[in-house]
Amino acid sequence: MTNLPSDLPEGAGARLAELEHGLFTSDLSVNEFLLVKQLGFHPLGLVMGSSIYHIGLQKRSWGSSQELTTLTSAMYNARELAMNRMEEEADQLGADGVVGVRLDVNFYEWGHGSAEFIAIGTAVKAEDGRSYRNRLGKPFTSDLSGQDFWALAQTGYMPQALVMGTCVYHIAHRGLGQAISQLGQNQELANFTQAMYDARELAMKRMQDEASNLSAAGVVGMRLEEKSHQWGEHTIEFLSIGTAVAPRQDFDGTPPPRPTAVISFDN
Numbered sequence: 001m002t003n004l005p006s007d008l009p010e011g012a013g014a015r016l017a018e019l020e021h022g023l024f025t026s027d028l029s030v031n032e033f034l035l036v037k038q039l040g041f042h043p044l045g046l047v048m049g050s051s052i053y054h055i056g057l058q059k060r061s062w063g064s065s066q067e068l069t070t071l072t073s074a075m076y077n078a079r080e081l082a083m084n085r086m087e088e089e090a091d092q093l094g095a096d097g098v099v100g101v102r103l104d105v106n107f108y109e110w111g112h113g114s115a116e117f118i119a120i121g122t123a124v125k126a127e128d129g130r131s132y133r134n135r136l137g138k139p140f141t142s143d144l145s146g147q148d149f150w151a152l153a154q155t156g157y158m159p160q161a162l163v164m165g166t167c168v169y170h171i172a173h174r175g176l177g178q179a180i181s182q183l184g185q186n187q188e189l190a191n192f193t194q195a196m197y198d199a200r201e202l203a204m205k206r207m208q209d210e211a212s213n214l215s216a217a218g219v220v221g222m223r224l225e226e227k228s229h230q231w232g233e234h235t236i237e238f239l240s241i242g243t244a245v246a247p248r249q250d251f252d253g254t255p256p257p258r259p260t261a262v263i264s265f266d267n
Contacts, residue, residue: 008088016092019045026122027100032146036099039150041124044093048120049085053078055113064172065195067202068235071168075237079103079164082119083141090139095123096132097140099149101162103241107230115229134160135215135246142243144221152220157245160214164241165206169199171234200224203238216244 019025026043028036036043055074082103090098101121108116123139126132134140142159144152152159172191204224211219222242229237 008085012089016045016089019093027120028122028146032100035146035150036124039153040127041096042127044090044095044123044125046120047086047089047093047095047098047123048118049082049087049089050116050118051078051081051085052114052116053081055115064170065191065198066170067199068168068170071231071235071237072166075168075239076164076166078115078117079119079166082117083162086119086121087139087141090123093123094125095139096125097134097142097159098123099142099159100145101141101143103143103162103164105227105229132158136161143241144243148221152245153248156248157217158248160216160244160246161210162241163207163210163214163216163219163244164239165203165208165210166237166239167199167202167206168231168235168237169195169202171195171236199236199238200240203240207240207242211244214244215246217246219244 023045024043025046026033027046028043033043053074055071055078086098086101098121101119104118104120106116106118108114121141121143132140138161140159141162142149143162144159149159172195207219207222219242222240225239225241227237227239228235
């Protein structure tokens with residue numbers, strides 16, 4: 001086994017070494033495991049990355065809507081650290097990619113102003129000996145389930161990377177006069193609408209930029225999440241995330257065979 005990257009814990013070495021001797025671990029369901037194998041990929045092991053990150057403070061204007069760039073940068077960089085460490089573990093196993101990636105954020109009482117960012121998924125490798133790494137030569141990452149991974153391959157596409165964009169935004173408070181003038185009336189709160197719209201657009205554009213840098217054909221399974229974390233009212237994070245995909249170079253137009261077992265696609 002090659003030396004571990006310097007930013008991975010020593011304990012990861014023993015775990016990954018055991019996986020290299022034939023044992024595999026996976027968070028795939030039985031249905032997902034069958035479909036991944038049917039597609040010609042073998043699970044190598046559960047891989048993960050973690051980063052406990054201190055999130056700095058930033059001044060905000062009570063009456064102005066604005067992006068909080070310090071917080072945006074912290075949330076993005078912390079997730080990138082976790083993702084990179086997960087990819088490094090997959091690389092150590094010689095994986096082609098990681099499927100079923102979960103990206104979580106946890107806050108703890110003992111770490112005021114800090115959060116743990118965790119990326120975890122199942123590393124897989126093609127059984128036909130071909131490389132399915134992305135166009136940057138790294139293991140692909142995807143939050144698609146085993147079922148969706150199988151279905152995607154039928155269309156002649158493969159995952160490239162889990163791409164994301166984030167924006168932490170402060171939504172301005174209404175002034176007293178404005179609040180009084182709108183009391184009891186049905187009307188759009190235009191300032192709030194515009195602020196929320198702008199924040200979502202920033203997150204979505206940044207995700208698209210990541211996909212474009214990979215020369216991806218598109219993004220599937222995209223979702224737009226809103227999280228307030230621990231910042232209180234009027235401050236919210238918008239996270240746009242999905243799997244960038246590109247056409248398979250070896251695809252001849254023939255989809256993989258249907259699974260020979262009866263499978264429920266509910267899980």
